[in-house]
Amino acid sequence: MAAAGDEKLYLLVACSLLLLAVGCQASPLQIGFYHDRCPQAEAIVKGVMMDAISQNPGNGAAMIRMLFHDCFVEGCDASVLLDPTPFSPTPEKLSAPNNPSLRGFELIDAIKDALEAACPGVVSCADIIAFSARDASCILSAGKVDFEVPSGRRDGTFSNASEPVNFLVPPTSNLSDLVDSFVVKGLDAEDLVILSGAHTIGRSHCSAFVPDRLNVSSDIDGGLAAFLRGQCPAEATPGGNDPTVMQDVVTPNDLDRQYYKNVLSHTVLFTSDAALLTSEETAKMVVDNANIPGWWEDRFEKAMVKMAGIEVKTGDEGQIRKNCRAINYY
Numbered sequence: 001m002a003a004a005g006d007e008k009l010y011l012l013v014a015c016s017l018l019l020l021a022v023g024c025q026a027s028p029l030q031i032g033f034y035h036d037r038c039p040q041a042e043a044i045v046k047g048v049m050m051d052a053i054s055q056n057p058g059n060g061a062a063m064i065r066m067l068f069h070d071c072f073v074e075g076c077d078a079s080v081l082l083d084p085t086p087f088s089p090t091p092e093k094l095s096a097p098n099n100p101s102l103r104g105f106e107l108i109d110a111i112k113d114a115l116e117a118a119c120p121g122v123v124s125c126a127d128i129i130a131f132s133a134r135d136a137s138c139i140l141s142a143g144k145v146d147f148e149v150p151s152g153r154r155d156g157t158f159s160n161a162s163e164p165v166n167f168l169v170p171p172t173s174n175l176s177d178l179v180d181s182f183v184v185k186g187l188d189a190e191d192l193v194i195l196s197g198a199h200t201i202g203r204s205h206c207s208a209f210v211p212d213r214l215n216v217s218s219d220i221d222g223g224l225a226a227f228l229r230g231q232c233p234a235e236a237t238p239g240g241n242d243p244t245v246m247q248d249v250v251t252p253n254d255l256d257r258q259y260y261k262n263v264l265s266h267t268v269l270f271t272s273d274a275a276l277l278t279s280e281e282t283a284k285m286v287v288d289n290a291n292i293p294g295w296w297e298d299r300f301e302k303a304m305v306k307m308a309g310i311e312v313k314t315g316d317e318g319q320i321r322k323n324c325r326a327i328n329y330y
């Protein structure tokens with residue numbers, strides 16, 4: 001009798017250990033991955049980011065968008081940073097969602113140079129993107145968005161310009177297409193609403209919303225539409241005559257909940273922003289984010305960590321690039 005009881009206990013302990021092991025595998029990144037390998041790593045990234053943002057707050061917006069465009073295509077593996085080569089002539093960065101609007105590649109190079117000088121071959125480019133997006137969030141929110149991001153990502157070796165368009169939906173998208181594109185990556189409608197709040201900073205090229213949002217049937221605020229018609233040529237096209245405007249005209253460089261107030265007052269640039277009001281569920285979230293202090297910041301921290309964990313490569317997968325623009329060939 002006693003023996004049978006012991007066996008049961010043994011089985012219970014074994015099962016718990018198994019569950020623990022499975023749990024660990026499901027979350028392979030860890031906070032402070034570089035504490036032993038390169039103790040200064042996160043401080044170095046933060047130092048470069050503080051300099052860069054003090055010169056131009058757009059550098060912060062650039063890194064936050066970079067994380068999104070990296071993680072949604074081939075996972076958070078810095079595949080978006082790879083330059084064309086004879087063997088891979090059309091990498092992700094040449095695709096329409098990234099080219100020519102995605103910016104910040106030189107800033108990543110500067111961070112990588114600083115890290116290679118301190119700890120050669122140790123810190124992945126994928127982690128640089130995650131750290132710099134985290135630091136940008138903290139700096140541009142004046143410390144209100146302040147979180148730790150787990151690290152240990154490895155860099156990918158594959159990048160194809162045909163892929164981004166499959167995962168990064170255009171700003172003309174309706175709510176169901178937006179939600180679907182998040183669900184495919186393990187995120188949900190609330191993550192969509194929360195992460196869209198990043199459109200409280202940075203810029204957009206006119207071609208992203210002309211003519212879509214400036215036509216007669218658009219719900220955009222009349223005053224903003226008039227302003228945008230003044231800023232944007234009617235024939236704006238990517239790579240052509242295509243000026244940029246601020247996304248948030250109220251507090252353009254503050255990472256704050258102003259975005260949600262803009263959604264409610266129809267002073268947002270994209271159909272994809274306005275679309276958040278087209279279901280009761282997401283509209284309620286917009287109202288809460290707009291009205292409850294601290295609500296958005298708290299959720300944005302968690303959603304950024306979630307996004308930064310999409311399909312990550314760890315352990316023996318991938319490599320640690322020496323140069324973020326090129327894979328190591330040895």
Ligand code: HEM
Nearest residue numbers: 061062064065068101170171195198202203204205208272
């Ligand atoms: C949900 C679908 C989304 C769509 C359709 C979308 C679309 C866009 C577009 C068209 C631009 C303008 C780019 C330009 O013309 O220069 C932009 C900018 C930006 N997006 Fe999004 N976005 C989405 C989600 C996100 C997410 C999840 C994040 C990050 C959490 C994000 C962060 C940004 C930032 C920071 C900028 C400004 C970039 C800069 O100043 O260089 N976006 N987005």
Ligand SMILES: *[C@@H]1O[C@H](CO)[C@@H](O)[C@H](O)[C@H]1NC(C)=O
Nearest residue numbers: 087088089159160161162163
């Ligand atoms: C990229 O994808 C396209 C379309 O699927 C394919 O034709 C091309 O061979 C791919 N390039 C590489 C380097 O895999």
Ligand SMILES: *[C@@H]1O[C@H](CO)[C@@H](O)[C@H](O)[C@H]1NC(C)=O
Nearest residue numbers: 169172173174175176177178
């Ligand atoms: C959303 O747009 C897609 C086209 O991208 C369309 O097929 C779909 O019917 C639209 N859904 C709704 C609910 O309007």
Ligand SMILES: *[C@@H]1O[C@H](CO)[C@@H](O)[C@H](O)[C@H]1NC(C)=O
Nearest residue numbers: 211212213215217218219271
């Ligand atoms: C006008 O803009 C709205 C969104 O602002 C869009 O739903 C609609 O399809 C556009 N119509 C035309 C004709 O471009």
